[in-house]
Amino acid sequence: MIRIFIDADACPVRDETYRVAQRHGLQTFVVSNRMIAIPSSPLIERIVVTQGMDVADDWIAEQVNAHDIVISADIPLAARCVARGACVLDPRGRILDEDAIGMALAMRNLMEDLRATGAITQGGRGFTRADRSTFLSALDTAVVRGRKRAAQAR
Known part of the structure; x- marks a missing residue:
């Protein structure tokens, strides 16, 4: 069964x-x-982890299985989840899979180094309505693909 994990602290x-x-x-x-407000639904569960660096990431990475979907902009978390067979989407709808995660990690590390040296001082572009639309489409696609893969694995 496919499950969705949301790295929720800063998820738009x-x-x-x-x-x-x-x-x-x-x-x-x-x-x-x-604490984050969630809809009242038996399908949606709030998990509040203790404060600390990467505690939420660790919980997600330990729980996720093949065919699950993870929503996160955290590239190192994405790499951990992809290694376990999960599909990861960032909030802009970019699919981070085995083919894309290596480049995403390299770019993250490069940008981190450039920010540390002061070469880049501005943040990324703002989140738009088009980003939401792209995300919704990518999530629907990920669910359909995940169901097909899960059915084939049986």
Whole structure:
């Protein structure tokens, strides 16, 4: 069975994820280190982890299985989840899979180094309505693909 895990502390697409999860009947875990409001649904579960560096990431990485879907902009977490067979989507709808995660990690590390040297001082572009739309489409696609892969694995 496919499950969805949301790295929720700074996730701008929680509401969109809830709607897709409800439509497809998927168990969804909203993982954060603080209380976050969630819809009242037997399919949606709030997981509040203790405060600390990467505690929510660790919980997700330990729980996720093949065919699960993870929503996160955290590239190192994405790499850990992909290694376990999960499909990872960032909030802009970019699929981070085995083919894409290596480049994503390299770019993250490069940008981190450039920021540390002061070569880059601006953040990324703002989150747009088009980003939400792209995310919704990518999440629906990930659910359909995940179901097909899970059925083939049986």
